[in-house]
Amino acid sequence: MIAADVFSALGVIPALPGARCRGKYTTFDEAAPGEDPAVVEQRHRQAVSLCERCPSLDRCRTWFEALPPRKRPHGVVAGQINRGPEERESRPRGRPRKTVS
Numbered sequence: 001m002i003a004a005d006v007f008s009a010l011g012v013i014p015a016l017p018g019a020r021c022r023g024k025y026t027t028f029d030e031a032a033p034g035e036d037p038a039v040v041e042q043r044h045r046q047a048v049s050l051c052e053r054c055p056s057l058d059r060c061r062t063w064f065e066a067l068p069p070r071k072r073p074h075g076v077v078a079g080q081i082n083r084g085p086e087e088r089e090s091r092p093r094g095r096p097r098k099t100v101s
């Protein structure tokens, strides 16, 4: 889901003239279940690159950062990768344990 879709779903549609994500949904979406992590990383890198050249980046970032973290859409928005719970849970939590040698 891209920023413009989220805005629509919330009934809030900020103007995002020239949004580079328009029509490129799959590049910005969060990882699909079972999707190859290398493919996800590649398309998210591409999405971040598009955000960096987006004329609406500042406006998009302001909106995104004003949302409570739990309401932020997953995937790439405003040049940031916001991982969904499935992606976060696959990573180890906390600091690595110290090993006793």
Ligand code: SF4
Binding pocket: 002, 003, 016, 019, 020, 021, 022, 050, 051, 052, 054, 055, 056, 057, 060, 061, 076, 077, 078, 079
């Ligand atoms: S900054 Fe990125 S997510 Fe936001 S409108 Fe532009 S391309 Fe879309």
